[in-house]
Amino acid sequence: xxxxxxxxxxxxxxxxxxxxxxxxxxxxxxxxxxxxxxxxxxxxxxxxxxxxxxxxxxxxxxxxxxxxxxxxxxxxxxxxxxxxxxxxxxxxxxxxxxxxxxxxxxxxxxxxxxxxxxxxxxxxxxxxxxxxxxxxxxxxxxxxxxxxxxxxxxxxxxxxxxxxxxxxxxxxxxxxxxxxxxxxxxxxxxxxxxxxxxxxxxxxxxxxxxxxxxxxxxxxxxxxxxxxxxxxxxxxxxxxxxxxxxxxxxxxxxxxxxxxxxxxxxxxxxxxxxxxxxxxxxxxxxxxxxxxxxxxxxxxxxxxxxxxxxxxxxxxxxxxxxxxxxxxxxxxxxxxxxxxxxxxxxxxxxxxxxxxxxxxxxxxxxxxxxxxxxxxxxxxxxxxxxxxxxxxxxxxxxxxxxxxxxxxxxxxxxxxxxxxxxxxxxxxxxxxx
Amino acid sequence: xxxxxxxxxxxxxxxxxxxxxxxxxxxxxxxxxxxxxxxxxxxxxxxxxxxxxxxxxxxxxxxxxxxxxxxxxxxxxxxxxxxxxxxxxxxxxxxxxxxxxxxxxxxxxxxxxxxxxxxxxxxxxxxxxxxxxxxxxxxxxxxxxxxxxxxxxxxxxxxxxxxxxxxxxxxxxxxxxxxxxxxxxxxxxxxxxxxxxxxxxxxxxxxxxxxxxxxxxxxxxxxxxxxxxxxxxxxxxxxxxxxxxxxxxxxxxxxxxxxxxxxxxxxxxxxxxxxxxxxxxxxxxxxxxxxxxxxxxxxxxxxxxxxxxxxxxxxxxxxxxxxxxxxxxxxxxxxxxxxxxxxxxxxxxxxxxxxxxxxxxxxxxxxxxxxxxxxxxxxxxxxxxxxxxxxxxxxxxxxxxxxxxxxxxxxxxxxxxxxxxxxxxxxxxxxxx
Numbered sequence: 001x002x003x004x005x006x007x008x009x010x011x012x013x014x015x016x017x018x019x020x021x022x023x024x025x026x027x028x029x030x031x032x033x034x035x036x037x038x039x040x041x042x043x044x045x046x047x048x049x050x051x052x053x054x055x056x057x058x059x060x061x062x063x064x065x066x067x068x069x070x071x072x073x074x075x076x077x078x079x080x081x082x083x084x085x086x087x088x089x090x091x092x093x094x095x096x097x098x099x100x101x102x103x104x105x106x107x108x109x110x111x112x113x114x115x116x117x118x119x120x121x122x123x124x125x126x127x128x129x130x131x132x133x134x135x136x137x138x139x140x141x142x143x144x145x146x147x148x149x150x151x152x153x154x155x156x157x158x159x160x161x162x163x164x165x166x167x168x169x170x171x172x173x174x175x176x177x178x179x180x181x182x183x184x185x186x187x188x189x190x191x192x193x194x195x196x197x198x199x200x201x202x203x204x205x206x207x208x209x210x211x212x213x214x215x216x217x218x219x220x221x222x223x224x225x226x227x228x229x230x231x232x233x234x235x236x237x238x239x240x241x242x243x244x245x246x247x248x249x250x251x252x253x254x255x256x257x258x259x260x261x262x263x264x265x266x267x268x269x270x271x272x273x274x275x276x277x278x279x280x281x282x283x284x285x286x287x288x289x290x291x292x293x294x295x296x297x298x299x300x301x302x303x304x305x306x307x308x309x310x311x312x313x314x315x316x317x318x319x320x321x322x323x324x325x326x327x328x329x330x331x332x333x334x335x336x337x338x339x340x341x342x343x344x345x346x347x348x349x350x351x352x353x354x355x356x357x358x359x360x361x362x363x364x365x366x367x368x369x370x371x372x373x374x375x376x377x378x379x380x381x382x383x384x385x386x387x388x389x390x391x392x393x394x395x396x397x398x399x400x401x402x403x404x405x406x407x408x409x410x411x412x413x414x415x416x417x418x419x420x421x422x423x424x425x426x427x428x429x430x431x432x433x
Numbered sequence: 434x435x436x437x438x439x440x441x442x443x444x445x446x447x448x449x450x451x452x453x454x455x456x457x458x459x460x461x462x463x464x465x466x467x468x469x470x471x472x473x474x475x476x477x478x479x480x481x482x483x484x485x486x487x488x489x490x491x492x493x494x495x496x497x498x499x500x501x502x503x504x505x506x507x508x509x510x511x512x513x514x515x516x517x518x519x520x521x522x523x524x525x526x527x528x529x530x531x532x533x534x535x536x537x538x539x540x541x542x543x544x545x546x547x548x549x550x551x552x553x554x555x556x557x558x559x560x561x562x563x564x565x566x567x568x569x570x571x572x573x574x575x576x577x578x579x580x581x582x583x584x585x586x587x588x589x590x591x592x593x594x595x596x597x598x599x600x601x602x603x604x605x606x607x608x609x610x611x612x613x614x615x616x617x618x619x620x621x622x623x624x625x626x627x628x629x630x631x632x633x634x635x636x637x638x639x640x641x642x643x644x645x646x647x648x649x650x651x652x653x654x655x656x657x658x659x660x661x662x663x664x665x666x667x668x669x670x671x672x673x674x675x676x677x678x679x680x681x682x683x684x685x686x687x688x689x690x691x692x693x694x695x696x697x698x699x700x701x702x703x704x705x706x707x708x709x710x711x712x713x714x715x716x717x718x719x720x721x722x723x724x725x726x727x728x729x730x731x732x733x734x735x736x737x738x739x740x741x742x743x744x745x746x747x748x749x750x751x752x753x754x755x756x757x758x759x760x761x762x763x764x765x766x767x768x769x770x771x772x773x774x775x776x777x778x779x780x781x782x783x784x785x786x787x788x789x790x791x792x793x794x795x796x797x798x799x800x801x802x803x804x805x806x807x808x809x810x811x812x813x814x815x816x817x818x819x820x821x822x823x824x825x826x827x828x829x830x831x832x833x834x835x836x837x838x839x840x841x842x843x844x845x846x847x848x849x850x851x852x853x854x855x856x857x858x859x860x861x862x863x864x865x866x
Contacts, residue, residue, distance in 0.1 A: 004604065044476055
C-alpha cells in the first residue's frame with residue numbers, strides 16, 4: 001500500500017478498506033507516513049467524507065493506537081457522558097452525583113479547558129483539597145463503593161487521534177464530521193465505557209454552529225457506537241448563549257451546587273436532568289425516560305443529590321463544607337460591572353465571546369501550558385429575552401487582573417439588543433439513539 | 434496572514450488575493466510554510482479550483498521565484514513550443530528547423546524524459562557529438578545567425594514550481610488543471626518566450642485522458658498567456674496511440690529525419706506542420722495559417738527542411754553525416770519481434786504501455802538519476818486500424834538488455850483487437866487561441 005494511492009482513492013470518493021485505514025493510522029503514528037501526506041488525506045476526507053464502515057474502522061484504529069482503560073473490576077454497566085464543549089457547561093458536576101445516587105457507576109475521566117471552553121477537572125480543582133489524580137485502586141474502589149469517581153485523563157489514550165488532531169488544527173481540516181466523530185468516540189471507547197450519552201451542543205459557543213450540522217455529528221457518533229457495540233444516545237442541546245448564569249471555575253461549582261439543591265436555572269436544570277435520565281435508563285436503573293426524569297427530579301428536590309455531591313468532594317479529598325458554605329470557594333479581587341448602553345430586549349449573547357472574556361480574565365487557557373485562576377469568571381446577570389434599560393448591569397467580570405480593557409470590550413460586544421421580544425431557543429433540539 | 438486561514442479560504446471556495454498567493458509561494462520556498470500546510474492547500478485547490486486571476490497570479494509567483502532567461506539580444510519575436518508530453522513525440526526535432534527555415538528565431542530550452550515520456554534533449558544526444566550545453570553567447574549567436582539553438586534547462590527557473598511539483602507528486606494533487614497550467618506556463622514565461630504554441634496531448638499516452646479535460650487545460654493556459662501578455666495558441670492533439678512508428682531516442686531521430694524529408698507518417702507530419710504553421714504565423718512570417726501550412730509543406734518537399742536540420746546538428750557539434758546516413762546512429766544488440774496471438778483489426782494501442790516498454794528496454798528513466806540507452810526503443814509495425822493475422826509482427830523491441838520478459842508482456846498487452854474496423858481518432862481535436 002502506497003499512501004499516495006490511498007489519498008488518490010479518497011480523493012475520488014472511494015471507500016477505504018479496514019486494512020487501508022489501519023495502515024495509514026499506524027503508519028502515521030510510526031512516522032512512516034509524513035505529515036504532508038496525512039494533511040492532503042485529511043483534506044480529501046473533508047471534501048469526500050467517509051461511510052459508516054470507514055468511520056467505525058477509523059475510530060477503532062484510534063483506540064488501538066494506545067492504551068485502553070480496563071474498567072472490568074467495576075460492577076455494573078459503566079455509562080459515560082461526553083459534552084462537545086460549551087461555555088458555562090458545568091453539567092458533569094451535576095450529573096455525576098445524580099446518576100451515582102441511583103446506583104449507576106460513573107467512572108469519569110475528564111479533560112481540562114482550552115480556549116473559550118472550560119473543563120470539569122479545572123472546575124473541581126477550585127475546591128480546596130479536591131484531588132483529580134487517584135491511583136487506579138482508589139479509583140476502582142470509589143466507583144464500586146460510592147458509584148462515582150472522577151480523574152483527569154492520564155493514560156496514553158488514542159495517541160493517533162492526538163497526533164492527527166494537532167495536524168488538523170494547523171491545516172484547516174478540523175471541521176470534518178467523520179474526523180470529529182471518530183475523535184470523540186475513540187476517546188470514550190478507550191476510556192472503557194460500556195454505554196455513552198453525548199451532549200452535542202449547537203450555537204455561538206459550540207463547535208457546531210447549526211442544528212443540522214449538530215444532528216449530523218450526533219447521528220454519526222451514534223452510528224459509531226452501534227458499529228462498535230457501545231449503546232450510544234446523543235442529545236443535541238442549545239449553546240446559543242452561555243448555559244445558566246455562571247462562567248468560570250469556582251463560580252460554576254457554586255452554580256452546580258445550586259442546581260443540585262433544586263435552585264438552578266431552567267436551561268441547565270432541564271439539560272442536566274435529560275442527560276442524567278438517559279444515562280440511568282441506558283444503565284438499567286429505570287425502564288423509561290419519563291420515569292427516570294421524574295425520579296431524578298425527586299432526588300434533587302429531596303436533597304439527596306446535593307448530599308451525594310458532598311460525598312464526592314469528601315472521598316476525593318476536598319473540603320465538603322464548601323457545599324453548605326459556597327463562600328469558602330476562591331474569590332477574586334475585582335468585580336467589574338458591564339452595563340447596557342442601549343435599552344430593549346437582549347436578543348442574543350455570543351457565547352464564544354463570553355468564553356473568551358472568561359479566558360482573558362484568567363479563568364481559561366490560551367495555550368495548554370497556561371495556569372488558571374479559579375476565582376475568575378463571568379456572572380451573566382441578563383440573558384436572552386430579558387428587558388434592559390441604559391445603565392443596567394448586563395454581566396459582572398470577576399478577576400485578579402487589573403487591566404481588563406479587552407475583556408470589558410468583548411463581553412459588551414457579546415450582547416445584542418432588539419425592540420421586540422426575541423424568540424427563545426429550545427433547550428433540546430433532538431434526541432438520537 | 435496565517436497559512437491556516439488561507440487554506441480555510443480556499444477550502445470554502447473563495448478566491449485568493451495576489452498578495453495571498455505571493456505570500457504562500459514565497460513562504461513555501463523560504464520554508465516558512467511547512468509541507469503539510471502546502472499539501473492541504475493543494476488538495477483544497479484540487480477540489481475548489483482557482484479563477485483566471487488566481488491562476489495568472491500563481492503563474493507569475495512561480496516565475497518570480499527564480500531566474501528569467503533574458504532573450505532580448507535575439508532579434509525578432511521569440512516563439513516557443515511546448516508539448517504536454519507523449520509517447521513517440523519527436524515533433525520538436527522537426528519543428529525547430531522547419532520554423533527556423535523561414536526566419537523565425539527558435540531559442541529552445543528543453544527537458545529530459547521521465548517515466549513513459551521521452552525528452553527532446555535525450556533524443557538529440559543520441560547523435561554523436563551533439564552538445565546540449567552551450568554557453569550563453571554561443572546560444573544567442575546561433576539563434577541570431579541560424580535562427581535556431583537548443584539547450585537543456587540549466588538556469589534556476591521557477592524553483593517554487595519545482596518544489597511544489599515534487600510535493601504534488603506524493604500527495605495525489607498532480608491532476609489539478611490550475612496547478613498543471615500554471616506550472617507549464619510559468620516555465621515557458623521564465624524561459625523568455627514572447628509567444629507560445631502549446632501541443633496539448635490527449636489519450637492513453639498523455640496526461641489528459643479525455644478531450645474535454647485537454648480542452649479545459651488548453652483554455653486555461655491560453656488565458657494565462659492573455660493575462661500575462663504572451664500570445665498563446667493551444668493545439669489539442671491525439672495521443673491515443675504512439676505518434677508515428679518509432680518510440681525511443683536514436684530511432685526517433687531517424688524518424689524525425691524522415692518527416693523532414695517528406696517521408697513521415699501522416700499523423701506526425703500533420704501535427705508537426707500544424708504546430709509549425711501557428712508558430713510562424715504568430716511569429717509574423719506568414720499572414721495566415723493556410724499560407725503557412727502550404728509554404729512549410731513546400732519547404733519539406735524542396736529538401737530545405739532537412740538541410741536546416743543538418744545545419745542544426747553541425748552548429749551544435751554533432752556529425753551532420755547522420756542525416757544522410759541514419760545507420761550511423763546507435764544500434765542495439767537485441768531486436769525482439771512481438772507477434773499477434775489473434776487476428777483482426779488493431780482497435781487500440783495503449784500508448785502509456787508502449788512508453789513503459791521503451792523505458793524498461795533502457796530508452797527512458799524510472800528515476801531522474803537513471804542513465805539511458807540511446808539505441809533502445811520500440812518500432813510500431815502495426816498501428817490502429819491495421820489488419821493482422823496470428824503470428825504477424827505487431828512491434829519490435831530494440832534493447833541491449835538480455836532479459837526482457839516484462840517489456841514483452843507489457844508491449845503485447847498494449848495492443849487490443851476487434852473484428853470490425855475501428856473508428857480512427859482525429860489527429861487534431863481543437864485549436865484554442
